[in-house]
Amino acid sequence: MAKVFNVDSSFDYGMLAGASCAFGVFDGVHKGHCFLINQAKQTAAENGGISVALTFDIDPDERFHADRLKKLMTNERRIAALSQTGVDAVVVLPFTPEFSAQSPEGFLKTTFADSVPYALHVGCDFHFGARAAGGVGDLRAWADKRGAKICAHDLKSADGKPITATRIRLLLADGKCEEALALLGHPYSFEGTVTKGRGEGTDMGFSTANIELPGMMQTLGEGVYAAWATVDGVRYKAAMSMGVAPTFADATATCEVHILDFSGEIYGDVIEVEPVHFLRPMMKFDSLDALIATVMDNISWVRENLREETC
Template sequence: MWVTSSLTTALSPAKVALGNFDGVHLGHQAVIGEILHDAPQRDFSLSQVRGEGAESELSPRLSGDRDDRIYATVISFNPHPQEFFTGTARSLLTPVHEKVDLLRSLGVEQLVLLPFTRELARLTPEAFVSEILQRHLQTQRVSVGENFHFGRNRSGNSARLRQIAQDYHMETSIAGLQYLEGHRISSSTIRQALTEGEVERANRLLGRPYQLQGTVELGQQLGRTLGFPTANLKLPQDKFLPRWGVYSAWVQLDDGSKVPAVMNLGSRPTVAGDRPTVEVHLLDWQGDLYNRSLTVHLMTYLRPEQQFPGLDALKAQIHQDCQTARSHLQTLP
């Protein structure tokens, strides 16, 4: 997938899904799906994401030099507009690298991460369509959600977008609000579910398990002395963390294999932890994980974090957590 933060290096013409898409949940996928229908296939195997908000390091290699090619494109914003206007750092369900992986898996060919600047915020809805969609991307089709707003002071909505797009002969698709089990699918609903430890509900709204991606770093190695060695995961600073406590999980290693696991998120009060940590114990697995990349797929919230009277009580509880986790991890997600 071609990733760029500059409109001058964006590929065109394009079919565009427009939005923040934090979480890439089922509602977002309904919007994105409208630009994937009949999208020509490309070979972007040479592309490498160089960093958050940066262009891919190498140009895409097309699978065929076709005059009618239209790139399936997602336009998102960096930083999140809410962070720009409030001046407060915002944690994300899907930091940039996670979003790239998820969009690529859906079949998106290009991600344009527009820098959300004061100049961009000042654009009227008409100027946004004219400058961004028409002039730079030669947009043939644009897809948004029913509740989408854009332009100066959020003055444009999905209906206004359709009106403006008609002047440029752009097709417009407006995806209705998506519901599951009577609840609207939204990033805020997913955040609330994760905050309350309702990871199974969050997973249903996402359409996949909520995940934590990071690199294993050296910890205090206390788990090893208790007979339960753990991998300490270093996460992106802007990653949204669910409720502190113990989870059953599937861990995907950097070789693609998946291993059942127990994860603890918290400050480890029994051993006087001084900062939040993510510790993962892989069940029935041995090996060196230092400096390796792991993806933890959260499945079930087992219990809150708690303080024990001593290490023996902690060890007994970890053993029980492992047994409980096994009962929840009978099949791969």
């Protein structure tokens, strides 16, 4: 696991001199991101320098569009995932209002100080500086004066379409977990703290763990899914719903998870949920019996069909 360096007054910019850097937000750490990172590792091996994943402490859109932002990972999970990609170091820049307001030239000066990387790997659509005014052409002009190499990559999937976090978010919003997985290269999952719920599930024979997610982490579309739930390091089959069930319109929980073959007390615990297959949309039932029968059918489907290789 790579060491994570937070850029502050004690940070030694000298470590970036001669380094091969993959630069980006890296939400989801998807296949396109991993390609960039692997390219940085390759040029580092060629040059004898270190490989660096260069990123921000927050998603820049959290500062500008927090009300409509949907994320694949929390910042903490994203940075932890970057540290496990095989790079030599992860360098985290604080995306402060002052940092974001800089011109492209000021942005690069703040990012690298007087150190010059050997290579900088970015996507072809990479933009930086105030109002995203800087592009790959500006990077090349900056690098040419300093002897650095800019490697801009066109990150596409097998179907010829770009691999982007936005594309993956849209797939998940449509409940297309399998298609999202193909672009991520790993399962989509989220973590949440189990809170006290309404209690109807227990009365109906299928108790649920209720999770309230921050708005920006509500990326998955509403519906019922087959999933995996990890509790205290143990992985269980689960049936989960995302959104508020119309039958209980006064509910506040954004996610309810029925964990198969589990009966422990987990209020206040953080669990990981990994939705892998869309089962049905949320719906309003005419009777409680109809709701119970449908939920039991969903649970049966999960028990009989969910296999470890699904994810």
